[in-house]
């Protein structure tokens with residue numbers, strides 16, 4: 053009944069025969085367990101989304117205990133215990149402190165009719181993550197969430213589900229209990245159902261019941277372990293952390309130049325301009341419209357001289373046109389998806405009659421990646437991948453188009469040894485395209501960190517791309533839902549995310565735009581974008597007052613870049629989100645479980661944007677500890693709720709005691725000038741921050757060309773001690789002064805000390 057042998061992935065595993073089928077338990081490490089149940093044999097196929105095979109993890113020793121009702125498998129050294137009822141197949145888990153979690157409420161099921169697993173929901177257990185969802189709630193109880201990548205006709209409206217991305221990953225948190233995470237390793241159409249009180253059910257239409265259970269016990273440990281499973285995001289180029297200005301479409305080239313000139317003339321910091329679909333020749337991907345963009349290389353070079361990079365959009369649909377080289381080459385090599393009767397599938401998208409590459413095949417990805425050469429040779433800095441759910445229209449564009457569907461689920465797809473149908477890999481289409489694009493850029497420009505942006509994707513999409521949440525509208529509700537949406541993406545393992553600032557469809561009002569840019573500078577991916585046919589939505593299109601507000605907040609974003617870049621580095625190395633719900637840092641405080649409209653940017657900054665019209669003040673919850681108002685340096689005591697004044701130009705922003713925030717000088721774009729002076733904004737308390745720097749664009753950091761400066765703040769007697777450095781690492785920043793500025797001395801203005809940064813250790817004392 054119980055056997056111990058290697059899993060299909062080559063790791064020692066425990067097999068148990070139960071009434072629903074054979075169960076396979078693999079301890080990848082003492083606190084990560086993979087659970088599989090198959091009606092018949094286990095598939096030998098590797099997970100589509102988890103890069104390391106089971107045997108690549110450290111593993112653990114375990115002991116098996118069995119009594120008449122329960123079979124217990126206990127990992128060594130205080131790891132998890134799996135408790136199995138062999139009579140039913142029900143499974144539960146216990147941690148080293150004997151706390152029970154993730155218990156089956158019913159026997160699991162995996163047979164020809166599909167997969168089902170029902171977990172008990174413990175008292176006051178809260179659920180987060182689940183990838184991209186709509187609605188203003190942060191917590192997902194009561195929701196029925198589908199995993200099937202879709203361009204939803206109703207866009208972000210509340211209740212719309214599924215969305216562009218399918219990320220079957222969640223985090224469960226309860227006061228006093230262990231936080232744990234779960235990745236449901238099934239790419240077929242699936243769902244999570246949290247509508248029934250007391251239970252969480254997951255269903256999939258086919259495949260195995262296969263999940264990875266990730267133990268915390270804190271939310272940050274869960275996200276770090278998710279990254280070990282599903283992958284880390286690469287460190288992006290620093291310029292991609294700047295502001296991106298986009299519209300469908302800036303065309304012709306003169307319009308792109310005009311936008312660039314306005315941004316510089318009006319001193320609105322910006323690094324990136326996006327080219328939407330109208331730069332192409334008849335929507336043929338990897339081509340240029342000769343009339344509208346007669347000399348794109350010149351355009352890119354001129355803009356580069358002004359500190360701008362260009363990102364251009366690419367859709368997966370390839371125009372079916374015998375005179376078009378991309379179509380011919382894909383057809384000759386049989387790279388396009390065929391239907392069940394072996395005919396190449398044709399559907400309408402922007403270029404009308406189009407065909408679709410099968411990105412689940414490595415050779416197709418390599419071909420596609422190389423096609424980007426036409427763009428990189430022109431000086432395009434990054435690629436924006438759209439429409440890759442994939443979505444298709446019911447009619448030719450000329451007859452109205454309309455996003456209505458996707459490809460037939462019975463199309464054969466995949467590499468020869470992993471042949472399957474679209475039904476199994478539909479959810480992976482966007483990820484495959486992102487992978488093709490990222491790996492292609494890496495080959496084309498091996499010295500530069502790629503920048504990619506992508507709309508669809510599956511769990512693990514962070515390995516290849518930043519993501520935006522698709523088509524929102526210029527509405528207050530969509531502004532309000534942006535923070536919970538992005539914070540849940542971060543908890544799903546995807547840190548580099550944003551939504552269109554100002555809203556994509558419909559027209560923003562000046563007030564909405566002002567509030568949106570205040571919130572938007574917190575988004576890890578910070579881009580203004582708007583649809584064709586809407587009013588112009590550049591910051592200056594809303595009048596002087598709003599333009600000044602946009603300038604103030606873009607300047608704040610740019611001054612924060614040294615801090616922000618360190619957060620990106622941490623996300624890259626550890627998988628921690630950049631934008632975090634408060635529960636990430638305060639998981640034992642029930643007051644934050646539903647707090648959807650406040651967010652932490654890294655460990656030290658907490659923002660409470662205004663996301664509703666007509667507000668001039670709002671309540672702000674400060675968790676336990678001491679906080680400082682970023683604007684006034686006023687000292688505030690948590691746990692408390694305060695009323696924060698918030699006139700139109702004001703983003704309520706707070707700093708945690710003990711913080712030392714590294715801030716740079718004002719810049720028009722991220723690499724305009726050296727980081728001089730570097731200002732350390734210090735807030736009395738006890739804390740530490742490892743400030744990370746490197747050249748911002750190459751891979752030299754992987755060979756040790758980076759530096760970390762430890763910033764430590766402590767209260768000793770009546771004094772505040774601030775230590776800086778020593779700088780550790782080979783990377784040499786440009787010569788600079790460091791200003792240490794201590795806030796929070798009651799009504800006193802901040803106290804400053806300035807010194808030349810020699811890289812040597814410094815300790816400074818401030819009387820409070």
Ligand code: MIG
Nearest residue numbers: 300328329365438522523583
């Ligand atoms: O069918 O390329 O979400 O950002 O501007 C619309 C035009 C296609 C959808 C994207 C949007 C982009 C637009 N695209």
